[in-house]
Amino acid sequence: MNRKDKWTENDDNMLTQTVIDHIRTGSTQLKAFAKVAEIQSRTAAACGFRWNAELRHRYNNEIKEAKLQGRQSKDVAIVVRNQEQLNPIDQIIDALEKFRFEHLEFENEIRNLKSKNAELELELEELRNSNGLNINPSDDLQTLLDLIRKAEGMIIERENKKPAYR
Structure with missing residues (x-):
């Protein structure tokens, strides 16, 4: 059966990129499905089904990375929003509390x-x-240091001697 609304490679790419972008920005997959559905004249449910049944498993690494970026951007946005709402004294107190912790x-x-x-x-x-x-580590260390110094002296002495032939 040849369907008129069959998914093309471009359709799949658009769905994949849109979903991953939404995850990366902290948005939901449902919003991504709705956006693609509107562009491709499909239902959001059809987009969700296609994503979950055919595409999602191919992009596990990209999804993990996008989720991590989404969490980081949310954390930064919350800190910035919280800092903007605080007056300077509260910001100092907040910083001192973090330092104390x-x-x-x-x-x-x-x-x-x-x-x-x-x-x-x-x-x-x-x-x-x-x-x-009955080994004293400090005695061993001193012996080792003495050996290293002696070896360094021998190397310097050898480098300073000129060869007998030329």
Whole structure:
């Protein structure tokens, strides 16, 4: 059966681009279907059916990216709108509250890292004791630094010597 209103590649491209643009700008797919329906002389339901049954699965990555961009643009718009409604004192208070929250998060992260460090030091000490090793890391570090300095000296000495032949 050859339908008069069969979907063409151009129709599909227009539907796809319109839907993705609407998602990207934070609009709905239903509004995209309505817009395409008006242009193509179809129903919004027909556009929605075509999108969901035939096209959507081909554009998963583009849809994910558009949704992410849509969320980011909504977040920015809300912040801008909120900042425009605040007077300067309220803006300063808002900024200080955000700074306080970030500061508390950093303090919590520092506490967690200190706790993890203490656990690792205990584990290291247990490993040393179980293996009968009495190694002081600072002594090892000093020995390593002495070796590096000696190697650097040897390299400099070799570079300063001229070859015996020319």
